[in-house]
Amino acid sequence: MSETTNNGAYQFEIVRTFNAPRQKVWQAWTTESSLLQWWGPKGFKMLAGKLELKPGGVFHYGMQTPDGNEMWGKFIYREIHAPDRLVFVNCFSDKDGNTCPNPWMPVWPLETLNVVSFEEVDGKTVITLRGAPINPTPEELKAYEGLKESMQQGFSGTWAQLDEYLAHN
Numbered sequence: 729m730s731e732t733t734n735n736g737a738y739q740f741e742i743v744r745t746f747n748a749p750r751q752k753v754w755q756a757w758t759t760e761s762s763l764l765q766w767w768g769p770k771g772f773k774m775l776a777g778k779l780e781l782k783p784g785g786v787f788h789y790g791m792q793t794p795d796g797n798e799m800w801g802k803f804i805y806r807e808i809h810a811p812d813r814l815v816f817v818n819c820f821s822d823k824d825g826n827t828c829p830n831p832w833m834p835v836w837p838l839e840t841l842n843v844v845s846f847e848e849v850d851g852k853t854v855i856t857l858r859g860a861p862i863n864p865t866p867e868e869l870k871a872y873e874g875l876k877e878s879m880q881q882g883f884s885g886t887w888a889q890l891d892e893y894l895a896h897n
Contacts, residue, residue, distance in 0.1 A: 739859065740872075740879055742857050742883050743854065744854070744855050745853070745855075747891075747895075752853075753853040753855065758781050758814070766892070776789065784805065786803065787805075788801075788825045800821045801819065801820050803816040803817070804816055814843075815844075816842055817839050818839070818840045818842050835870075837864040837871075841861075844856070844858075
């Protein structure tokens with residue numbers, strides 16, 4: 729994560745074990761139809777998605793919040809090492825895929841670099857997700873640091889949806 733500040737000092741990390749083999753979990757992360765079934769905060773409805781899984785490719789997706797608002801985001805893939813690791817930039821976007829600020833928190837970092845590793849242990853998959861803002865301002869770093877606990881809670885809902893997807897597919 730060479731673009732972060734302080735050698736990753738502001739890094740976010742979450743580790744979770746899924747009761748599924750690595751290949752199945754990898755497929756859930758790298759197939760458009762799968763991502764559309766589980767990605768995003770719990771309670772959000774997926775509106776659309778388009779995946780181009782290759783370095784420089786994009787997963788562009790839209791969601792509807794529980795109160796009816798739309799939000800858009802995208803992953804820009806940097807590295808794909810099947811079935812071990814994905815590296816991508818995550819950011820908010822508009823409906824056309826243009827990068828834009830967080831619609832609820834303008835001081836949020838514009839882009840976050842994420843590294844997701846997949847390790848199979850006794851037929852289960854351990855996912856480690858590490859993220860850090862790219863070239864943040866001091867204000868953006870403060871916002872990011874202040875919401876790490878909230879990000880942990882948010883991912884708990886996303887991981888629950890992935891658990892459910894893996895159990896039924």
